[in-house]
Amino acid sequence: MTSPTGTTRRGLPMRLVVPVFAIALGIFAFVKGFDSPPKPAAAPVVPASATRAGDIAVYGAYVREPASPQTAAAYLVITNVGSKTDTLSSVSSGASATAMLHDVNTSGSTTAAPSNAEQAEGAETMTATPNVPIKPGQTITLKPGAGHIMLEGLIGPIVPGQTVNLLLNFNRAGGVVVVAPVIAIGATPPKY
Amino acid sequence: MSRHHSRVIALFATLFLALGLSACAAPDSGAPSDVTQVGGAKSKFDGLEFQTPHERPHFTLTDQTGQPYDFYAKTEGIPTILYFGYTLCPDVCPLILGSLADALNQVKDKYPEIQVVFVTTDPANDTSPVLAAYLAHFDSQLPVKFVGLTGDLPSVEAAQKAAGVEVAEDNGKTHSTLATFYGSSDVAHVAWLADTTSDDIVHDIPLAAK
Numbered sequence: 001m002t003s004p005t006g007t008t009r010r011g012l013p014m015r016l017v018v019p020v021f022a023i024a025l026g027i028f029a030f031v032k033g034f035d036s037p038p039k040p041a042a043a044p045v046v047p048a049s050a051t052r053a054g055d056i057a058v059y060g061a062y063v064r065e066p067a068s069p070q071t072a073a074a075y076l077v078i079t080n081v082g083s084k085t086d087t088l089s090s091v092s093s094g095a096s097a098t099a100m101l102h103d104v105n106t107s108g109s110t111t112a113a114p115s116n117a118e119q120a121e122g123a124e125t126m127t128a129t130p131n132v133p134i135k136p137g138q139t140i141t142l143k144p145g146a147g148h149i150m151l152e153g154l155i156g157p158i159v160p161g162q163t164v165n166l167l168l169n170f171n172r173a174g175g176v177v178v179v180a181p182v183i184a185i186g187a188t189p190p191k192y
Numbered sequence: 193m194s195r196h197h198s199r200v201i202a203l204f205a206t207l208f209l210a211l212g213l214s215a216c217a218a219p220d221s222g223a224p225s226d227v228t229q230v231g232g233a234k235s236k237f238d239g240l241e242f243q244t245p246h247e248r249p250h251f252t253l254t255d256q257t258g259q260p261y262d263f264y265a266k267t268e269g270i271p272t273i274l275y276f277g278y279t280l281c282p283d284v285c286p287l288i289l290g291s292l293a294d295a296l297n298q299v300k301d302k303y304p305e306i307q308v309v310f311v312t313t314d315p316a317n318d319t320s321p322v323l324a325a326y327l328a329h330f331d332s333q334l335p336v337k338f339v340g341l342t343g344d345l346p347s348v349e350a351a352q353k354a355a356g357v358e359v360a361e362d363n364g365k366t367h368s369t370l371a372t373f374y375g376s377s378d379v380a381h382v383a384w385l386a387d388t389t390s391d392d393i394v395h396d397i398p399l400a401a402k
Contacts, residue, residue, distance in 0.1 A: 064286060067329035073282035102283070123358050124277075124284045124386070126365040145369075145386050150282045185329060186290040186390070 044137050046079050047192045054173035055082025056134075060141075060192040061180035063095075063151070063164045072096070072158050073148040074166055074180050075189065077141045080134040086172040088132040088140075095164045097153030104129040104140065104147035126150075143189075160184040236399055238392035239384040240370070248272070248378040249354035253311065253341035256324035261341055263309065263351070268378060271401045272307045275371040276352055278314035278364045279326040284386035286329075288371055289338075291384075293330040295393035300335055303401055308338040311351050313364030315342045375402045 050059035057079045066072035074093070080086055093099045103125060129147070134140055142148050149166065158164065162182045169175050181190065235241040248264055255261040263274075273292060277285035289310065296306055310327060312318035318326075323340030331338040342348070352359045352368070360367035370383040373396070382400045384393055 064290075066282070067286045067289070067326050068279045068282075069325070071280050071282045073286075124281070124365075124367055124369045126281075126283075126362070144283055144287045148283050152282075185286060186294040 043081050044079050044139060046081060049192060050079075051176055051178050053170070053176040054086075055080055055084070056086055056170050056173035056176060057081055058168065058176055058178050060190065061166065061178045062189050063158060063180045063182045064187075065160055065182055065185050066154065066158055067185060069157070070152065070154055072151045072154060072164075073144075074099075074151060074164065075142045075144070075148055076166070076178060076180065077139060077192070078132075078134060078168075079139040080136055082172075083136045084172065085133055085135050086170045088134065088168055088170055089130070090169045091149050092167045092169075093149070093151050093164060095155055095158060096151035097155070098151075099166070100150050100152065101129045101132060102126050102148055102150050104132050104142060158182050160187070237382045238395045239373075239382045239388050241382055242380060245379040245381050246356055246372060246374070248374045248380070249274075249351070249356070251347070251351040251354045253343040253347055253351060254320060256320045256327065256340040258320045261339065263341075266339075267307055267309065267374070269376050270305055270307050271303065271376055271397075272309060272374045273371050274309050274311070274355055274374065276311045276313050276348075276355070276357060276360065276367055277369070278312050278367065279318050279322055280314065281365070281367075284369050288369065288384070288386045288388075289327075289330045291388065291390040291393060292371060293334065294390035295397065297333050298390070298394050299397055300333075303397060304335040306397070306401075307336050309341060310338055311341045311348060313348060313352070313360035313367040315345055315348050316363065318342050373397070373400050375400050377402055 046057040047059050050057040059077050059079075061074065061076035063072055063074045072095070078088065088101070091099045091101055124145070132140060140147075151164070160182050164180045164182060166178045166180055167175055168178060183189065248267065250262075250264045252260055252262045275285075275288065275292075277288075279285070289308075292308055296303075296308070299306075308331070310323070312323065318340075320340070320342060323342060327338040327340045341351070343351075349359050355372065357368035357370055357372075369386045371385075371388075372380045372383040374380045380400070382396050384396070
């Protein structure tokens with residue numbers, strides 16, 4: 001296969017092949033910016049706008065303007081940046097007689113997997129989830145179809161431009177007051 | 193070109209290809225993970241494609257003005273979106289009705305005739321006046337106002353059976369979130385779920401309006 005001189009007839013010496021490969025790899029590593037795998041132990045990143053209490057960060061909160069005079073839903077994201085599991089044990093709001101957590105997906109996946117054929121077919125359920133454990137580094141996202149804070153017995157109309165105060169009680173972090181803007185019925189949720 | 197040379201080039205090509213591919217994230221379909229494309233990944237719809245088209249159902253209930261409403265007779269030949277929910281639903285019902293209204297507002301010049309029919313799964317609370325007040329939050333910009341239907345519990349359950357959706361339980365709180373779109377030919381090929389965006393609905397309307 002190799003010629004006696006160790007070079008190809010067209011002149012790329014075989015002894016150069018390995019260095020050339022090495023250089024190519026180097027260029028790739030440079031271009032890719034040393035794309036090292038994420039460290040699992042890295043603290044989760046939360047937006048600067050997050051409301052913090054202890055190791056709990058809450059952000060992305062909003063309430064969709066309700067069409068019913070009686071009920072509304074609030075959505076938000078909770079991240080545990082600490083090293084111990086914390087539990088969201090109750091919620092309340094100044095805008096309604098009662099507030100309750102429903103259908104919160106605590107499995108840790110970012111999207112709620114349909115748990116049965118009915119849900120795959122698009123069934124909606126309303127199950128209270130009074131205690132939501134949040135593991136170290138875990139983020140719980142409440143979003144339509146995957147958990148919400150149900151505000152029942154609205155004290156007055158809730159219209160865009162207003163804000164709704166939500167009090168979240170965590171076993172470790174204590175109380176966190178979150179100010180949730182009200183968005184119009186057809187509006188897209190605020191970015192965070 | 194020598195064999196060595198071509199082997200070097202082949203190796204380089206392989207190396208580039210491998211690295212190039214590994215540097216590239218898996219393409220995101222953009223579809224919410226819980227919207228199953230029943231028609232498979234090749235479905236032309238952004239919503240949920242029925243493997244077997246659904247026929248426009250027959251049922252009669254009471255509308256938001258208190259008058260009897262024969263669904264088939266009133267909507268025959270008209271592109272119609274049928275949805276079952278309840279006004280105290282905090283979560284998916286206002287979301288999907290808002291998306292539908294937003295989508296219909298975008299296509300109203302081309303498809304002004306599309307009719308939305310909302311059937312309550314909680315008739316104990318959702319009387320005709322309650323439905324009228326509720327739906328007025330959504331259809332103020334639209335040429336055709338939403339219709340809200342109620343009746344006794346057996347009648348609303350019969351309507352759900354006729355439409356082929358899961359019959360609601362727990363006073364209507366556990367209910368199907370399918371918004372089924374019957375075209376002017378009186379069959380439905382597509383339905384939208386709560387997390388289907390108004391853009392997806394705008395995309396699907398021309399494909400299923402007939």
